[in-house]
Amino acid sequence: GAVVSQHPSRVICKSGTSVKIECRSLDFQATTMFWYRQFPKKSLMLMATSNEGSKATYEQGVEKDKFLINHASLTLSTLTVTSAHPEDSSFYICSASEGMGGELFFGEGSRLTVL
Amino acid sequence: AQSVTQPDIHITVSEGASLELRCNYSYGATPYLFWYVQSPGQGLQLLLKYFSGDTLVQGIKGFEAEFKRSQSSFNLRKPSVHWSDAAEYFCAVGGGNKLVFGAGTILRVKS
Numbered sequence: 001g002a003v004v005s006q007h008p009s010r011v012i013c014k015s016g017t018s019v020k021i022e023c024r025s026l027d028f029q030a031t032t033m034f035w036y037r038q039f040p041k042k043s044l045m046l047m048a049t050s051n052e053g054s055k056a057t058y059e060q061g062v063e064k065d066k067f068l069i070n071h072a073s074l075t076l077s078t079l080t081v082t083s084a085h086p087e088d089s090s091f092y093i094c095s096a097s098e099g100m101g102g103e104l105f106f107g108e109g110s111r112l113t114v115l
Numbered sequence: 116a117q118s119v120t121q122p123d124i125h126i127t128v129s130e131g132a133s134l135e136l137r138c139n140y141s142y143g144a145t146p147y148l149f150w151y152v153q154s155p156g157q158g159l160q161l162l163l164k165y166f167s168g169d170t171l172v173q174g175i176k177g178f179e180a181e182f183k184r185s186q187s188s189f190n191l192r193k194p195s196v197h198w199s200d201a202a203e204y205f206c207a208v209g210g211g212n213k214l215v216f217g218a219g220t221i222l223r224v225k226s
Binding site (some may be wrong): 004006009034042043044046049069093095103104105106107108111 | 151156157158159160163164205213214215216217218219
């Protein structure tokens with residue numbers, strides 16, 4: 001199957017700083033990418049849908065100014081957590097598809113710890 | 116609203132025993148249904164999916180799932196569990212690419 005890669009896999013940062021997580025589709029062009037957040041012992045919560053070349057669509061309750069999503073190319077989407085706070089500590093997972101209705105491929109996830 | 120319920124938070128089975136993980140969903144139209152597996156610290160791997168047609172779906176690693184519309188269920192089964200199957204399993208429902216996930220079931224395999 002297709003490969004989606006996230007980087008970094010683990011990141012630790014101080015409160016108040018910003019952290020960028022990258023999601024790349026390695027062997028296909030992803031017109032749509034999705035960002036999920038996974039809380040401990042809980043399921044994945046969809047944060048936003050990003051379409052190449054346009055603004056991301058955020059789910060209700062997700063702060064747009066805090067979680068900045070950019071999908072500048074067909075193979076790269078980035079999630080920037082701004083002014084990080086300890087409650088932002090979580091496992092963030094991206095997924096990508098070649099188009100609407102296409103199979104979703106998931107990245108390995110990125111564990112963010114904010115001190 | 117779409118929702119997925121996985122009633123069992125943890126399940127422990129002996130290696131070689133059969134397995135069934137339950138999933139019930141609520142969806143307004145004909146659902147697309149998925150089962151994913153997640154190993155610790157890893158992303159999700161698709162085990163199988165149902166879009167239409169035969170209600171018994173075969174997946175990877177010897178897993179299968181049966182779609183039962185009357186029961187709004189999509190239970191995952193495996194006839195003989197291996198120690199390497201220990202992981203967390205997520206059922207998901209969706210249309211297009213947006214998926215709603217269940218809370219997950221953690222499978223433990225005892226030797």
